[in-house]
Amino acid sequence: MNFGIDNITTIISEIIKKIAPSKTALVPVGVSNRHIHLSQKDLYYLFGEGYQLTKIKDLKQPNQFAAKETVTVVGPKGVLHNVRILGPARNQTQVEISRTDAFILGVNPPVRISGDTKNSAGAIIIGPKNTLILQEGVIISANHLHLSAEEAKDLNLTNGQKIIIRSITKERKLYFVDVVVRCGAEHSKEFHIDTDEANAALLDTNDNVEIVYI
Numbered sequence: 001m002n003f004g005i006d007n008i009t010t011i012i013s014e015i016i017k018k019i020a021p022s023k024t025a026l027v028p029v030g031v032s033n034r035h036i037h038l039s040q041k042d043l044y045y046l047f048g049e050g051y052q053l054t055k056i057k058d059l060k061q062p063n064q065f066a067a068k069e070t071v072t073v074v075g076p077k078g079v080l081h082n083v084r085i086l087g088p089a090r091n092q093t094q095v096e097i098s099r100t101d102a103f104i105l106g107v108n109p110p111v112r113i114s115g116d117t118k119n120s121a122g123a124i125i126i127g128p129k130n131t132l133i134l135q136e137g138v139i140i141s142a143n144h145l146h147l148s149a150e151e152a153k154d155l156n157l158t159n160g161q162k163i164i165i166r167s168i169t170k171e172r173k174l175y176f177v178d179v180v181v182r183c184g185a186e187h188s189k190e191f192h193i194d195t196d197e198a199n200a201a202l203l204d205t206n207d208n209v210e211i212v213y214i
């Protein structure tokens with residue numbers, strides 16, 4: 001093999017091409033604080049039969065909203081007060097907390113995509129009318145990128161695909177790997193991370209991060 005200067009330059013430029021992203025696209029960050037999604041049944045149990053949630057804010061994801069109502073979440077070691085309910089009601093009750101919150105409660109939830117709660121952690125949920133013993137449903141939300149069908153097409157990404165997102169404009173630079181793409185009519189462009197991840201990367205809601213195309 002010839003290791004002349006021209007060859008070395010070629011080899012280096014080939015390596016750079018391989019490790020450097022060929023193109024990037026910016027996406028806005030959405031930081032998710034601890035929250036709970038309730039099933040209709042659990043909502044009625046905790047708040048009373050026929051209870052309707054009061055919307056205080058639309059979320060960026062279509063049809064999703066923050067409700068005025070909150071619950072108390074109790075674990076073996078501690079309590080989280082005023083945990084926000086996000087509506088509308090879902091098929092199953094799910095509590096999404098950070099690892100820091102998990103330490104406060106004294107539980108050990110797995111990192112999961114929303115809806116995947118089998119064998120996750122449990123907790124006690126206290127509402128104004130009743131107390132619910134949740135056997136499972138407490139998770140640390142896996143970070144994910146929401147995209148509408150059109151945005152996914154534009155970015156050449158598909159539902160369920162795992163991608164890399166990097167944050168390189170803050171004092172602390174981080175790469176997020178295995179970010180799951182969730183796309184379709186019920187989604188809108190937003191990179192969801194929890195408060196621990198946001199704090200680690202010095203990111204706030206609406207900051208921009210980059211999709212890395214390899």
Ligand SMILES: [Zn+2]
Nearest residue numbers: 061144146192
């Ligand atoms: Zn999300």
